[in-house]
Amino acid sequence: MVNQHRDLGSAHSGFSDWYWQRFSAVVLATLLPAAFVLLWAVYSGVLDQQSLLDYLDSFVSRLLHSLLIVALMVHAYMGLKVMIEDYVHAAMRIFLIALMLVMMGLFGMWWLALIWAWGG
Amino acid sequence: MNAMIHIDIYRYNPEKDSQPYMQRFDVPWEKTGMKLLDALNYIKWHSDGSLTYRRSCGEGVCGSDGMNINGVNGLACITSIEGLKQPIKVRPLPSMEVIRDLVVDTTHFFDQYRQIKPWLQSKTPTPEHERLQTPDERAELDGSYECILCGCCTTSCPSWWWNGDRFMGPAVLLQADRWMKDSRDEAMGERLDQLEDAFKLYRCHQILNCMEACPKGLNPTAAIGHIKRTLLNRKS
Numbered sequence A: 001m002v003n004q005h006r007d008l009g010s011a012h013s014g015f016s017d018w019y020w021q022r023f024s025a026v027v028l029a030t031l032l033p034a035a036f037v038l039l040w041a042v043y044s045g046v047l048d049q050q051s052l053l054d055y056l057d058s059f060v061s062r063l064l065h066s067l068l069i070v071a072l073m074v075h076a077y078m079g080l081k082v083m084i085e086d087y088v089h090a091a092m093r094i095f096l097i098a099l100m101l102v103m104m105g106l107f108g109m110w111w112l113a114l115i116w117a118w119g120g
Numbered sequence B: 001m002n003a004m005i006h007i008d009i010y011r012y013n014p015e016k017d018s019q020p021y022m023q024r025f026d027v028p029w030e031k032t033g034m035k036l037l038d039a040l041n042y043i044k045w046h047s048d049g050s051l052t053y054r055r056s057c058g059e060g061v062c063g064s065d066g067m068n069i070n071g072v073n074g075l076a077c078i079t080s081i082e083g084l085k086q087p088i089k090v091r092p093l094p095s096m097e098v099i100r101d102l103v104v105d106t107t108h109f110f111d112q113y114r115q116i117k118p119w120l121q122s123k124t125p126t127p128e129h130e131r132l133q134t135p136d137e138r139a140e141l142d143g144s145y146e147c148i149l150c151g152c153c154t155t156s157c158p159s160w161w162w163n164g165d166r167f168m169g170p171a172v173l174l175q176a177d178r179w180m181k182d183s184r185d186e187a188m189g190e191r192l193d194q195l196e197d198a199f200k201l202y203r204c205h206q207i208l209n210c211m212e213a214c215p216k217g218l219n220p221t222a223a224i225g226h227i228k229r230t231l232l233n234r235k236s
Helices: A014-043 A049-057 A059-087 A091-117 B036-047 B107-115 B135-139 B158-163 B170-181 B188-195 B209-213 B220-235
Strands: B004-011 B021-028 B066-069 B072-075 B088-091 B098-100
Touching (some): A014 A049, A049 A059, A059 A091, A059 B158, B004 B036, B021 B036, B036 B088, B072 B209, B170 B220, B209 B220
């Protein structure tokens, strides 16, 4: 590293990345267990398919489900972005982050569409 | 006590060698409590005068003889031979350009240090006498002021290996935190502004190599966490 360092100053973006990664983690930690409880309830026979659908159909469930998906996408995007920034350099970095954003955006929108289109 | 100490040392002279190699030296035990620096000095003075390394105070204060000892960064002058598995593998600090043998180019490291403006910045008029601190305010600096800038932590940090061109590294961030904690310093806002960056500060992923490596027993990861919390407090 003999190259003279050129200080470009601060990008003032690090905090929000860090904040949203942790904020989404808190949302996930709150909502994800609910999904697993439902899963457990189905497999253990506590809930049959119709009661599961009744749960998922309610407005509050759809709202929480949407929050969960949004938090999951934000968290995955932030986490993978950090990893790409760690390991990938130069132009490939921006390309990969953009590609990931597009794929996760599409996936998230598709899932949200499923949640709200379900059963009418 | 008559046994020999076996040391494998990284040798590289860019003017002569096409690539680096490890060279074995045998050094007699001279005294109990012998440090690695004593063995290096023995080699330099009795076996091979061309062996090149930095050293100055010889007691863990100047930070000159940071090197990679059996895979862990540390100061040769305060590392006891007794605790080291033999043959002792001695290499230069990782991820730095080697000038010769164990001497590395620290230009970039100290350039990053200068970027955080490691001096007291104040806007209020200079008082007639010195700027005073209470004992509690002074105690805030414990755990930061002891840093001797040997580079053992920064060169053990994988984030610095990968993105050292922009990530400040643990030593420099510990120093940045030291000035933010100083009750006499009045540039907290500017210091935070300068560090709020995904690369300069937030490349730290709490790997904790820095804490393991620090020969002074400091915890740069905690200092970085303190900077992050201060930024959080500023925004929330």
